[in-house]
Amino acid sequence: LESVQRRFTLRILGADCTLTYNSRCNKLGSDPLWKRRLELNLIFFFKLLNKLSLTSNHVIQYAETPHYDIRNSLSLVKQTCSKSSLYMNYFTCRFSRLWNNLPQSICTIKSLPLFVRFIDAYCSPENVLNVVAPVSVSHSTSDIIGTLNV
Template structure:
């Protein structure tokens, strides 16, 4: 991917010319991350190996900044530098985008994304669910609306019922940064390796 090669060159320039961690992180956020996150919702249908290549760019930057002798996991390294794994940022940004469409806060609001009718019965965790579309095509099921309607419905009801965008952004950011996110959105058998997370959540 062209995004990967351009980002790698920028990472090389930053790490060669800046020796202060704070300056490196700032330049990474300003110059590199926008390239890696360009059109995040289109990346849903991108191949897993291409998503892993994008993640490897940030992984390389973190290794060069912290050193290879650290025993921390990739997620812990990201947290130490005030960064998020790219898969986590895509998950957050796409859920925020989905919230905007669902609540008619985006100019791209679509009739394909809307709330499901509430059940007449008092079923636990049944409020503010998104209406899901189904298809036999595996390719279609990876489209943004299909994928994120399922992920949306797996969110805690307290988050789905929020109607304020700033409050939703704060809540979803806190949720995605916690271990509860993987427990809620991914099968229990999935490990915390980046490849399995990306493969299962397809983010």
């Protein structure tokens, strides 16, 4: 789908356009497909975490943290160990890593409309690399963005 959107934006602006895909989308007033997927998947993860979605049998749990470790401890999600690259690409594995790297002010929100507004602002082009490039994970940003095809 993203290749279709890339060709479509190029065709609208003309073949002589030298703008990047993200710049073409901004000029046309739309979001790149990967950004929409990221936002919608984080919103779906929020719904699963707060039991607002009835589509999953898998329960996502908050991680238990020691009482002395108070930094970001209210919103950490339990991450499962992935011993294979196939399991690492499962939705809950990928998005629990991304969730744990969101600011605590976003993770502690309990209202869905407010969360949607904050995620939309946080996934703006200036902040998007903060979301998809967790510091504690050894995977490259392109690997993480490449696995967002859920």
